[in-house]
Amino acid sequence: MKDEELLKELKILFVEDEVNISKLLKDALSEYFYSFTVANDGLEGIEKFKSVTPDIVITDIMMPKLDGLDMTKEIKKLDENIPIIVLSAFSEKEKLLKAIDIGITKYFIKPFDPEDVLEYLIFLAKKLNKNRIICLNEHFCFDNNTSNLFEDKKLINITKREKKFISLLLVNRNDIVSSEKIKKELWDEEVSDERLRTFIKRFRVKTSKELIKNIAGQGYIINK
Numbered sequence: 001m002k003d004e005e006l007l008k009e010l011k012i013l014f015v016e017d018e019v020n021i022s023k024l025l026k027d028a029l030s031e032y033f034y035s036f037t038v039a040n041d042g043l044e045g046i047e048k049f050k051s052v053t054p055d056i057v058i059t060d061i062m063m064p065k066l067d068g069l070d071m072t073k074e075i076k077k078l079d080e081n082i083p084i085i086v087l088s089a090f091s092e093k094e095k096l097l098k099a100i101d102i103g104i105t106k107y108f109i110k111p112f113d114p115e116d117v118l119e120y121l122i123f124l125a126k127k128l129n130k131n132r133i134i135c136l137n138e139h140f141c142f143d144n145n146t147s148n149l150f151e152d153k154k155l156i157n158i159t160k161r162e163k164k165f166i167s168l169l170l171v172n173r174n175d176i177v178s179s180e181k182i183k184k185e186l187w188d189e190e191v192s193d194e195r196l197r198t199f200i201k202r203f204r205v206k207t208s209k210e211l212i213k214n215i216a217g218q219g220y221i222i223n224k
Helices: 003-007 019-032 042-052 068-078 093-101 114-130 160-171 179-186 193-206
Strands: 011-015 035-039 056-060 084-088 106-109 133-135 140-143 148-151 154-156 212-215 219-222
Touching: 003 114, 011 019, 011 042, 019 035, 019 114, 035 042, 042 056, 042 068, 056 068, 056 114, 068 084, 068 093, 084 114, 106 114, 148 160, 160 179, 160 193, 160 219, 179 193, 179 219, 193 212
Parallel strands: 011 035, 011 056, 056 084, 084 106
Antiparallel strands: 133 140, 140 148, 148 154, 212 219
């Protein structure tokens, strides 16, 4: 697969409060990607991360409401493996070390060349492509880029909400996801326990009774 095709499958979240820099990078890079979402501060960045579920986050450090490093800490709680690139005018050693400590993938000092950023994004795209297919068990695999679910390489027709459900369980793969968290993430309105059980029952009919395990009184987890 060509570099351009790899990039076309990726969703980028760019968090930057300086309008000129935000416009510069979006104009230079957005056409290469499946989507290129912009947030203006750290709090908006977290909200858009939850709604967009990007493949890569690019962020400034100094921003109003919540800076890039604190935002990164919160995002890493949601997905510890998400690649995060920092663009910053700060070249002080302590800032760089703090960024590395909390899991920053790459650090670019302003003023930066958008071509250098693009080159690194291509490198990440190749790396992510190798990890895009996640095997849930011996029969089921999930494509993390397209959110498609496959059973023995055959595509299963699932809804957007069901795709979001699988993604949520995968992001929290080593933990039990509570019923309350599932309801909060999958619906905008208040949902009863009965409605959630019906949703999961229908999902199991499409897939398998064994794919999703219910831990009584705690929640749900992917059955490995």
